[in-house]
Amino acid sequence: MKIITRILIAATGLFNLAGCYDAGIKQTIQETGFIYCESGSVEFFNPQISDENSILEAISAQIYDRLLIIDPISQLPSSNLAKSWQVDKTGTVYTFTLQPDVAFHSTELFTPTRSMDANDVVFSFDRILNPENPYHAVNTGHYPWFDSINFSHMVESVKAIDKHTVQFVLSSPDNTFLSALATSYAVIHSLEYSQKLASIDEKELIDIKPVGTGPFKLDQFQKSELVRLKRHDGYWQGPAKMSQVVFDISSRGTGSLAKLLRQECDVVVNPISSQLPVIIENDDLTLYSQTATNVAFIAVNTQKPLLQDARIRQALNLSIDRSSLINSVYYNSGIEAKSILPPASWAYGNDSSFIRYDLNYAKGLLREAGIKTPLELTMWVPLDNNSYNPSPKKSAEIIQSDFSKIGINLTLITSDLLSRNELIDHDIDLVLTGWNANSSDPDSMLRPLLSCNAKQAGFGVANWCNEEFDLLLDLAKETNQPRYRINIYRQLQNLLNEELPIIPLAHGVKYQANQASLKGFTLSPFNTYSFHDVVRIKEAE
The missing domain is CATH 3.10.105.10 (Dipeptide-binding Protein; Domain 3)
Structure with missing residues (x-):
């Protein structure tokens, strides 16, 4: 179900997010991106080591990609970083062919020298499965969601067949395996970045200053205040339409709606039900709803x-x-x-x-x-x-x-x-x-x-x-x-x-309210999707 109100674009001005930005930053965020408001706690950006957290899921969906995604229409696993896969007759050997020329983020700390390949996929899952992996015990040393589904028992081995082919061998046939690879937890990390961090004895940064292949990369983080992402220009599906996304994680309850009405927020998720009539009646806003699982x-x-x-x-x-x-x-x-x-x-x-x-x-x-x-x-x-x-x-x-x-x-x-x-x-x-x-x-x-x-x-x-x-x-x-x-x-x-x-x-029902000028969101009963296609439609002069 989708409720869309009449579009009325309001003028935007300079924005200062509760004093969180340096005085030298003069640009209006709404001119180049948008502000996503949802309260929550963020300590690490790697969902592998976190439990269920909707704000982290939304952020990590922009930073990282997964081998598969859940198609919002068919609700079945579909291709992403893995462009295709095959299953053997026993139902226990899954062979994935990877997309070519997928670039990792370049940051102040790291510049990749190669595209993503099978070794990155092996590293990403070996960290979870192998207690001897040098990154297994880094930061929390726990993988709650993977442990809860007994992933280490499900998967016997992960190996690179060649540069663009990865093979998973399961302990027994498992109808849930492909869905597990499509969850927000099954993200792909850079092996090369992990080696760089190990060489400078800064392994913990892999989850704090993340490097992924997603449409946006981390630019700024102020705990309990904001997370700012900038566009990854080398994204394998083409650059995102917006150059930045700011996650305002400081508000909760009625505060988020107030910011939305004052145009200090562009997007608010999970508004309180009593707020829905106010949103529906506001011509500047669009309300989407999605039957949730x-x-x-x-x-x-x-x-x-x-x-x-x-x-x-x-x-x-x-x-x-x-x-x-x-x-x-x-x-x-x-x-x-x-x-x-x-x-x-x-x-x-x-x-x-x-x-x-x-x-x-x-x-x-x-x-x-x-x-x-x-x-x-x-x-x-x-x-x-x-x-x-x-x-x-x-x-x-x-x-x-x-x-x-x-x-x-x-x-x-x-x-x-x-x-x-x-x-x-x-x-x-x-x-x-x-x-x-x-x-x-x-x-x-x-x-x-x-x-x-x-x-x-x-x-x-x-x-x-x-x-x-x-x-x-x-x-x-x-x-x-x-x-x-x-x-x-x-x-x-x-x-x-x-x-x-x-x-x-x-x-419940999943709701999202946003400024009517923003288009291109994908809503699903399951994971948060990337903001790659989100764009602001400006009023014709």
Whole structure:
């Protein structure tokens, strides 16, 4: 769905982003680029070593390319840095042919002497897979998303056949492999840059001063304030239409809308739902919306002895009035979640006997579990809105009120980020969060959140591990029979609805509001796309 308002171009003037720029910079950013406003935390620019972070995904999609991308129309993996691929009869050997003449960024620190080749691809994945790789332990030394899907078990080897051919050998047939290579995490680094940094004993800079093949390169970074990217003129698909993009990461909530209305922001993503009428009614703005493959949920910390009782988790689930959430938080733009998978998924199974609103049954389950009310619980609540939850604080307050009706006092704890240690050390019982899928494959919503590997990687905030669940996941990705895969995913959803390590709440819509003069954005239910084709259409004189 796309809502486009009438175009009315406003005059632009000199822009000063909250005093972040040096006084000597006089050019108007809007004349040569645009300002993208989204709050978030950025420490490293390499998504391989980060967990899910929408602002980092948007930035890294401009700096790096991947072998494959998810086509926004077919929703299937399609060519990118790899122009083609072949799979052998066993389904375990994938051979990729690379695009020729793909240039890496030139920076103050590094000037490449050659185009991207197979050795760069091998280095990019060997860093993840091989503990002996000199860069494996650099910076965090962890690869949360790859660990959560057990990537090191999935891939046995990666090798360069020749300069433009790379071969991946898998441990077993895997229907999810191509989708994994198309996620925002599977970026390609420069081996030559890594060698330069190692020679000057500055390996950590590979993730702080990144070099990729994307349409833009890093120019300026001020933590908690801004990230400025400049056009990569040697981009293999031709130079981007705009010469710079500035990410304003300092605003949140209503502040972003105010900046958009004052033309201090050109793009705002995930606006609060209550702001949508203001945006729609403004002739200077365009509002895009895209059905997203996502889910908002409560993760139950199953390491807590009390919450290991499934009856208590079921009681929490039955006490939540999801229709109130949809009306009050999503302004009817979202839908109630009956499963972790959204209705658009080809594997969706809806068994509403589990996911429903039933206060009497919830109270009965607490009594059966021997719980004496009032019961005291804590829930961590993020500060930033997201496509799966446009107002976490308001959602948390509604859930808090719902829980009180069955005798549960819920204390809300708000902060920007939650680490695994904080989850354990701060005695947090519940986490209000969600997930945006990277592909249309159901595995991309189930495995990173709920597999035993996800728990070990610190990616699965429910701290849940179920061997039957993992066995079914593995069966689903190995069989090529669609009918069998659907049946297995229905079994997985039924198991989750019975156990409820996470309590699904709602499926949201992905929104983007921008100045009507900007054209060329690609919206997808999955990854953020590059801004290569974005252009500002100036008003005819």
